[in-house]
Amino acid sequence: EPEVTQTPSHQVTQMGQEVILRCVPISNHLYFYWYRQILGQKVEFLVSFYNNEISEKSEIFDDQFSVERPDGSNFTLKIRSTKLEDSAMYFCAIFKGTEAFFGQGTRLTVV
Amino acid sequence: QKEVEQDPGPLSVPEGAIVSLNCTYSNSAFQYFMWYRQYSRKGPELLMYTYSSGNKEDGRFTAQVDKSSKYISLFIRDSQPSDSATYLCAMSDTGNQFYFGTGTSLTVIP
Numbered sequence: 774e775p776e777v778t779q780t781p782s783h784q785v786t787q788m789g790q791e792v793i794l795r796c797v798p799i800s801n802h803l804y805f806y807w808y809r810q811i812l813g814q815k816v817e818f819l820v821s822f823y824n825n826e827i828s829e830k831s832e833i834f835d836d837q838f839s840v841e842r843p844d845g846s847n848f849t850l851k852i853r854s855t856k857l858e859d860s861a862m863y864f865c866a867i868f869k870g871t872e873a874f875f876g877q878g879t880r881l882t883v884v
Numbered sequence: 885q886k887e888v889e890q891d892p893g894p895l896s897v898p899e900g901a902i903v904s905l906n907c908t909y910s911n912s913a914f915q916y917f918m919w920y921r922q923y924s925r926k927g928p929e930l931l932m933y934t935y936s937s938g939n940k941e942d943g944r945f946t947a948q949v950d951k952s953s954k955y956i957s958l959f960i961r962d963s964q965p966s967d968s969a970t971y972l973c974a975m976s977d978t979g980n981q982f983y984f985g986t987g988t989s990l991t992v993i994p
Contacts, residue, residue: 779927816928816972816984829981864927873918873974873982875927 776800777865779876786855786883794850794879796865806866806873807840807850809833816864822848855883887911890973890985899994903960907973907985910954916979917949919958920972922987928972932958963992 920928932947
């Protein structure tokens with residue numbers, strides 16, 4: 774059973790629309806991460822989230838992005854006004870000790 | 885200079901061959917090193933984890949870290965067609981933010 778489950782597996786949205794990507798860890802974790810991978814490119818760090826606060830974020834994670842833990846278990850990544858260049862695979866990850874385990878990803882396609 | 889450099893390949897080998905995958909890095913503070921395997925359109929799957937320098941072996945896989953040269957390697961012995969995937973190295977100084985290589989695409993030909 775995977776450590777984290779992501780939904781949806783694929784989302785198509787129109788440019789300018791808001792999207793919410795969800796991640797559910799199998800057990801309670803405090804440290805939580807979002808990464809993205811544009812097709813054919815490297816996995817890029819977006820943000821780390823610890824104990825309901827942003828711990829660290831990259832330059833990619835601008836004002837269009839936000840993270841939340843709305844109900845104590847699910848984690849969400851929100852993109853407020855999607856752009857074509859936001860099309861990518863988005864992965865959430867949790868750490869057990871110092872080993873990172875990734876979800877299967879959400880493929881976001883912005884048209 | 886990029887934090888992590890990895891030859892993107894593609895690398896194509898016959899079944900049974902020994903595969904060597906490598907990454908170099910620039911940040912001497914890195915001390916956590918991981919190798920991930922990623923199948924097409926799937927999430928990265930943790931393969932090997934090494935802390936600081938040294939070797940680690942798990943079945944057909946061996947991870948090596950040479951901190952003096954800022955160089956890490958993953959060796960796959962007796963490669964199988966099921967090993968065909970993209971292999972990503974990742975590393976961190978604090979264990980908080982991990983920096984990934986671009987990934988090396990490997991194809992093992994039956």
